[in-house]
Amino acid sequence: MKISFVLNGEPLQMDVQGDRRLIDLLRDDLRLTGTKEGCGDGACGACTVLLDNVAVHACLTLAGQIDGCQVLTVEGLERNGQLDILQECFIRHQAVQCGYCMPGMLMAAKGLLLNNACPTEADIRNAISGNVCRCGGYEQIIDAIAAAAAETAKSDVCQ
Amino acid sequence: MVMQSNPYDYKYIGKDIPNDMSRAKVTGTLRYGADARGSDTLFMRIQGGTEAHAEVLDVDTAAALALPGVVAVYTHFNVPHNYYDRGRVFPFENPPMQEQLFGDRVRFYGERIAAVVAIRPDIAEAACRLIRVTYRPLPAVFDPELALARNAPRLHETGNEVAVSLSFGEYEALAAERVDTTVTKQQRTTHLAMENHCARARYDQATQRLTIWTACQSVYGIRATLGDLLGLPYHRVQVIKNPMGGSFGCKQETILEPLVAYAALQLQADVSLVYDRVQVMESTMVKHEARLRVESKTLADGRITGLKVDCLLNSGAYQTVSPAYCRTIGSKFCRAYIIEALSYEGHAVCTNTPVGGSYRSWGSLEEATALENHVNYLARRLGKDPIELRLQQILSPGAENPLNHISLGNIRFADCLRQGRDAFDWDGKRRVLAGQVDGRYRQGIGMALGVHSNSYFGVKPEMTSAMLKMNEDASVILTCAVHDHGCGTVLTMKKIVAETLGISIDHVEMREADTDAGFYDLGCFSSRTVFVIGRAVQEASQQLMAQMKTAAAACLSVDEAELSYQDGVFSAGGRQALLKEVVHYSMSEQCAELRGICHYCAKANPGVASAHFAQVEIDVFTGHIRVTDYLAAHDIGQLINPQLCRMQIAGAVQQGLGIVRGESLVIEASSGRMLPRGMENYQFINSGDMPRVRCLFVEAGEPQGPFGAKSVGEAAIIPSVAALTAAINDALGTDLSVTPLNPEVIVAACAERGIK
Numbered sequence: 001m002k003i004s005f006v007l008n009g010e011p012l013q014m015d016v017q018g019d020r021r022l023i024d025l026l027r028d029d030l031r032l033t034g035t036k037e038g039c040g041d042g043a044c045g046a047c048t049v050l051l052d053n054v055a056v057h058a059c060l061t062l063a064g065q066i067d068g069c070q071v072l073t074v075e076g077l078e079r080n081g082q083l084d085i086l087q088e089c090f091i092r093h094q095a096v097q098c099g100y101c102m103p104g105m106l107m108a109a110k111g112l113l114l115n116n117a118c119p120t121e122a123d124i125r126n127a128i129s130g131n132v133c134r135c136g137g138y139e140q141i142i143d144a145i146a147a148a149a150a151e152t153a154k155s156d157v158c159q
Numbered sequence: 160m161v162m163q164s165n166p167y168d169y170k171y172i173g174k175d176i177p178n179d180m181s182r183a184k185v186t187g188t189l190r191y192g193a194d195a196r197g198s199d200t201l202f203m204r205i206q207g208g209t210e211a212h213a214e215v216l217d218v219d220t221a222a223a224l225a226l227p228g229v230v231a232v233y234t235h236f237n238v239p240h241n242y243y244d245r246g247r248v249f250p251f252e253n254p255p256m257q258e259q260l261f262g263d264r265v266r267f268y269g270e271r272i273a274a275v276v277a278i279r280p281d282i283a284e285a286a287c288r289l290i291r292v293t294y295r296p297l298p299a300v301f302d303p304e305l306a307l308a309r310n311a312p313r314l315h316e317t318g319n320e321v322a323v324s325l326s327f328g329e330y331e332a333l334a335a336e337r338v339d340t341t342v343t344k345q346q347r348t349t350h351l352a353m354e355n356h357c358a359r360a361r362y363d364q365a366t367q368r369l370t371i372w373t374a375c376q377s378v379y380g381i382r383a384t385l386g387d388l389l390g391l392p393y394h395r396v397q398v399i400k401n402p403m404g405g406s407f408g409c410k411q412e413t414i415l416e417p418l419v420a421y422a423a424l425q426l427q428a429d430v431s432l433v434y435d436r437v438q439v440m441e442s443t444m445v446k447h448e449a450r451l452r453v454e455s456k457t458l459a460d461g462r463i464t465g466l467k468v469d470c471l472l473n474s475g476a477y478q479t480v481s482p483a484y485c486r487t488i489g490s491k492f493c494r495a496y497i498i499e500a501l502s503y504e505g506h507a508v509c510t511n512t513p514v515g516g517s518y519r520s521w522g523s524l525e526e527a528t529a530l531e532n533h534v535n536y537l538a539r540r541l542g543k544d545p546i547e548l549r550l551q552q553i554l555s556p557g558a559e560n561p562l563n564h565i566s567l568g569n570i571r572f573a574d575c576l577r578q579g580r581d582a583f584d585w586d587g588k589r590r591v592l593a594g595q596v597d598g599r600y601r602q603g604i605g606m607a608l609g610v611h612s613n614s615y616f617g618v619k620p621e622m623t624s625a626m627l628k629m630n631e632d633a634s635v636i637l638t639c640a641v642h643d644h645g646c647g648t649v650l651t652m653k654k655i656v657a658e659t660l661g662i663s664i665d666h667v668e669m670r671e672a673d674t675d676a677g678f679y680d681l682g683c684f685s686s687r688t689v690f691v692i693g694r695a696v697q698e699a700s701q702q703l704m705a706q707m708k709t710a711a712a713a714c715l716s717v718d719e720a721e722l723s724y725q726d727g728v729f730s731a732g733g734r735q736a737l738l739k740e741v742v743h744y745s746m747s748e749q750c751a752e753l754r755g756i757c758h759y760c761a762k763a764n765p766g767v768a769s770a771h772f773a774q775v776e777i778d779v780f781t782g783h784i785r786v787t788d789y790l791a792a793h794d795i796g797q798l799i800n801p802q803l804c805r806m807q808i809a810g811a812v813q814q815g816l817g818i819v820r821g822e823s824l825v826i827e828a829s830s831g832r833m834l835p836r837g838m839e840n841y842q843f844i845n846s847g848d849m850p851r852v853r854c855l856f857v858e859a860g861e862p863q864g865p866f867g868a869k870s871v872g873e874a875a876i877i878p879s880v881a882a883l884t885a886a887i888n889d890a891l892g893t894d895l896s897v898t899p900l901n902p903e904v905i906v907a908a909c910a911e912r913g914i915k
Contacts, residue, residue, distance in 0.1 A: 024281070027194075028279075028280070028281075032187075033187070033190065033193075033194035034186070034187020034188065035187070036191075036193075036353070036354070036404075037193070037355070038353045038354070038355065038436065038838075039436040039837060039838040039839070040435055040436055040837070041436070041837045041838060041839045042839070043837065043838035043839040043841075044353065044436075044838055046353055073187070074185075074186065074187035075186070075187055077186070078186055083182075083185070083186070087182075087185040087186065090181075090185050091177045091181045091182060091185060092177070094175060094176075094177050094178065094181075094802040094803065094806075096177065096178045096180075096181040096184050096185060097178060097405075097645045097646055097647065097803065097806055097807075097810070098352075098353065098354070098403060098404045098405040098644065098645020098646070099180065099181075099183075099184030099185075099189060099402075099404065099645060100191065100352075100353035100354045100404030100405060100645070101353050102184045102185050102187075103185075103187045106185060124846075125846045125847050126846075126847065128846045129845045129846050129847045130845070131845075131846070132351070132353060132838075132843060132845065133353070133810075133846075134351050134352060134353055134405050134407070134810060134813070134814070134843075135405055135645055135646065135806060135807070135810045136806030136807070136809055136810045137806060137808075137809025137810045137812060137813045137849055137852055138809075138813075138846040138849050139805075139806075139809055139849075139851050139852070140802065140805075140806060141846075142846065
């Protein structure tokens with residue numbers, strides 16, 4: 001089937017099998033390998049991308065479902081050489097170990113902040129509860145997301 | 160976080176800076192194995208069997224081969240049948256050698272039967288589904304106790320069991336006030352590194368060389384295994400370590416590499432193989448199922464005089480590392496307490512189940528869980544405080560391991576126990592909990608000790624090397640065989656170089672392990688990376704520093720003694736020479752490249768001590784366990800990366816909590832299939848269940864470690880399961896020692912004791 005979608009800000013048209021997994025479309029067809037596959041059944045979150053600003057698993061989303069949608073992957077977070085505030089905070093808070101969960105973790109966090117500018121710690125834990133980090137116990141990731149939220153708000157909006 | 164003050168004014172050591180490759184990791188630009196491919200890369204996919212134990216009579220590959228895009232299909236019937244061992248690390252050792260590329264039998268459900276190579280991964284997957292296998296089923300056995308029976312199904316001609324025994328002193332002759340026995344059982348789990356296993360091989364016709372890219376822990380172990388398996392001299396095989404998305408031991412062994420290497424050689428091509436999660440869980444390796452019976456003899460005051468231990472380890476379908484693992488578990492029982500005798504019998508037993516393999520701490524977790532459960536049981540029986548009970552019999556700094564007479568070095572049990580007790584507010588919590596009213600939510604506290612190693616000294620020849628060269632612009636390239644698992648060992652090595660040379664860490668580059676670069680090294684396991692390789696890097700840096708000084712003195716026409724040096728600038732008598740000028744002078748005037756090369760042979764294997772303290776709240780209605788406080792005290796010698804160490808510890812506690820609360824792979828009795836089939840129903844710990852972990856570091860220094868540093872990554876998991884188990888037993892008044900303690904187990908234990 002022919003699909004039209006916007007990928008990381010760029011309009012795209014593709015002729016694909018409607019049941020092709022989004023993760024295969026991204027990684028194999030478009031060679032955007034930032035999105036990782038960890039389980040293939042929606043349990044690890046490594047393939048999280050945003051579909052119209054909502055975090056979804058690219059391994060459970062089919063190509064036909066993205067027709068007419070905005071898709072944002074980890075490659076789309078950086079704009080004009082400027083890292084997203086989440087990426088900066090993940091580095092600054094040293095939330096990075098092996099890094100394999102990072103793209104999915106960042107996209108889940110991005111989805112959270114786009115829909116909730118002032119998340120509580122419970123909101124953050126909930127938003128990334130479907131994203132597994134096996135190296136580091138989540139604490140630095142949670143702190144990095146909270147810092148990014150605070151910095152984005154930059155005022156007392158969240159008080 | 161509680162920390163002793165750092166007595167040294169270091170610029171990098173003990174200072175927090177982001178992990179190596181952080182930017183590449185958060186932008187998704189770092190290419191892991193599954194992300195990289197060439198324009199002509201072929202894709203291999205594996206078809207697993209559907210019998211737990213069977214002869215493979217025939218594999219019909221005609222339909223698969225007929226699929227357009229399929230290049231080759233390999234099975235037992237068209238590959239060589241020579242044997243190899245996945246656990247081989249040092250080329251001159253004699254491992255079990257039970258594995259082949261494809262055997263004429265499958266010994267566990269999911270074992271590989273065929274490999275398809277195709278021009279696209281989806282074609283290879285489709286072709287796998289077209290393969291038809293004819294089996295002659297054989298009786299299967301899943302339980303290691305049953306596999307020991309005389310009439311049990313036999314998996315290998317040599318039998319199902321390898322027995323090991325270790326001892327010192329005369330256990331049976333020891334006098335004792337009391338004798339106690341506990342049985343600790345640990346379940347089969349998966350490591351759950353987020354990156355699935357993958358490997359790629361390329362045979363280059365022009366150079367007649369085979370190159371392997373793999374996220375591994377021992378490039379030289381893989382080279383020896385592949386060279387011997389394929390009949391290639393080692394200089395025609397190059398193994399390069401790929402970026403690694405976590406290991407925890409699961410990438411320590413040679414599993415996928417023989418398949419891609421064989422296909423690449425046969426096809427004179429570039430072949431890539433990526434496993435899916437079910438294949439990783441079922442057919443790479445699992446954490447061993449283990450049953451340990453511990454008997455102690457004790458004096459009236461609770462001091463243990465001797466231990467008698469029986470260990471039953473489920474090796475799975477192939478022995479591979481299990482006999483060595485079983486022996487290693489036994490060797491770890493006399494590194495914490497002052498005892499007069501140990502009698503250890505171990506049985507590594509093959510069953511028709513997934514292969515047991517290397518797991519973070521290589522047996523220390525199994526050993527410590529059994530021993531610390533036992534000591535906590537003694538404390539409950541004797542009515543003694545578990546910390547006081549331990550303080551009266553722990554080994555002191557300088558003590559020897561009585562089995563091999565190697566010093567445990569500056570091991571700091573007492574510091575971990577005392578400082579941990581205070582920071583956790585153990586006594587205060589005990590007082591509060593003593594007044595706890597019975598209700599739906601029960602609180603409890605518990606603790607346990609751990610001890611781990613820092614090298615292979617005493618087991619294997621502990622050799623490594625590091626080479627540093629200073630470039631023409633005074634930047635530095637380090638070559639050593641580090642295999643970073645993702646935990647920051649590359650950053651550690653760069654810090655050691657930058658600190659020693661007094662230069663910016665931004666001017667230090669290094670490549671990870673590559674058999675074509677640098678010298679032989681055993682690999683990154685046994686907690687040797689920082690203590691052994693780090694020390695070699697430090698000595699190479701010191702050599703380079705000495706050469707820099709000599710050249711600077713000549714450059715400035717002064718004696719070396721007159722030189723002062725800071726941040727890349729030499730000064731003497733009011734004149735200065737920048738490092739760049741020193742390099743220029745050395746190369747132009749002295750025909751000398753500035754470098755440091757250290758061949759290092761470690762002659763020490765000190766211990767690292769740890770003590771973990773846990774507080775839990777148990778809902779006796781649902782059996783749900785919530786961790787309300789956790790403190791980990793670690794004897795680390797000298798911190799190098801504080802934040803990364805805290806993350807390592809929290810990640811280890813997360814794995815330990817997973818083992819306690821419900822991570823488990825079981826074998827379906829009717830089929831022999833491993834369940835669950837994938838991550839979806841695997842009970843790992845997510846962000847909602849993970850407590851914040853408080854870390855306390857004892858930095859008392861270890862003379863032979865770089866800057867005094869010792870290990871932490873493996874050590875961090877060792878006391879976790881026993882500490883959490885103790886807290887649960889404290890809350891419920893139980894003696895549970897069989898994990899997982901999932902809600903069903905907790906509810907049943909409560910019902911048995913009338914707790915409601």
